[in-house]
Amino acid sequence: MVMQVIDKLFERMSRRTAQKMSRRNFVATLGAALAGASMLPVLPVARKAQAAEDPGVEWAKRVGAQTTDPKACNYWRYCSSDGYLCSCCGGGPATCPPGSTPSPTSWVGSCLNPDDGKMYLIAYRDCCGKDSCAQCNCLGTAGEMPTYRPQLNNDIIWCFGGSSMVYHCSSAAIVGQV
Amino acid sequence: MTRSMASALLAIFFSGAAISASESLPSADAGTAHESVDPASVPDVLVRRNGTVLPRVSGAAEDYARHCQGCHGHLGDSVVEVPRLKGRVGLFTHSAEGRAYIVQVPNVLQAHLSDARLAALLNWMLREYSGAELPGAFMPYTEAEVALARTHRLGSVIDRRREVIDGLVRLGVVTSPELFTFATDPARY
Structure with missing residues (x-):
């Protein structure tokens, strides 16, 4: 039951993406997202959380x-x-x-x-x-x-x-x- | 979203919250204060010069050091104004009221420690300073027992202390309340 709902959701999302975006655009966006994620820990917010430890x-x-x-x-x-x-x-x-x-x-x-x-x-x-x-x-x-x-x-x-x-x-x- | 799916998600959320709130300690939660540190390894001009030997402290022993030791002392025996733990505190665990009382003493009840860590601290402290006075079938404190005892705040701590000690005398655990005397007045126990 839950799996069916999740299945449907992802199917709809990927179809919409396929219709709207070119393949090249998709790869570029994904690449930027991955690179961006690796930058998150050096943002000041993350560093402040670590410094607050002790x-x-x-x-x-x-x-x-x-x-x-x-x-x-x-x-x-x-x-x-x-x-x-x-x-x-x-x-x-x-x-x-x-x-x-x-x-x-x-x-x-x-x-x-x-x-x-x-x-x-x-x-x-x-x-x-x-x-x-x-x-x-x-x-x-x-x-x-x-x-x-x-x-x-x-x-x-x-x-x-x-x-x-x-x-x-x-x-x-x-x-x-x- | 269907109702069953929503409740499943809620269940996942709350079980996760319960795990993080219990803050369970690693297996070595008994802690140790008996290992010592080589003075030559401590980068401090005075420790090296004087050869001061320090204990390595972790787990429940560290919690005791941080939250209790300043007044009760590292040997569980301090000045007359501070009730002695050594050779004495274990007697309180002979009655249900006494078990609850030593959790409800204000600085224990309000300590900045989770129920699980407080339970580990009490068990360590009782065995370290008063192992001989514990009942033969001593049941260690659990997180649940500490959590329950912490829900009750004492009105007058001194009055409750007297009631609990008088109860121990009635039970025959001790022959006289004088054993529990503290402060400079021998009538205060």
């Missing part, structure tokens, strides 16, 4: 992420870090400066390492218990959610569970390779 990848490309200088905002681990870099405050990207303590809680995101092309899980852990460091202010927002999704937000202070809620700086420890 915000960490997009960030790494945009800022020219690097793996050697943890005191610069484009150090690869900082794709979702919002605040003062602990590396500029006497600590490191995964260690707190003297006098501050790491928060026992953090939020976990992922960044692209530009040198091996792999994704790594990064724990964004604030160092707390000392006045704001105010050095190297960076803003990465890859994968960040609005504040009503606080567990994946970096505008709030991540010092929960610690002895002090005073924010000093932001660290970014690698916690795994995806």
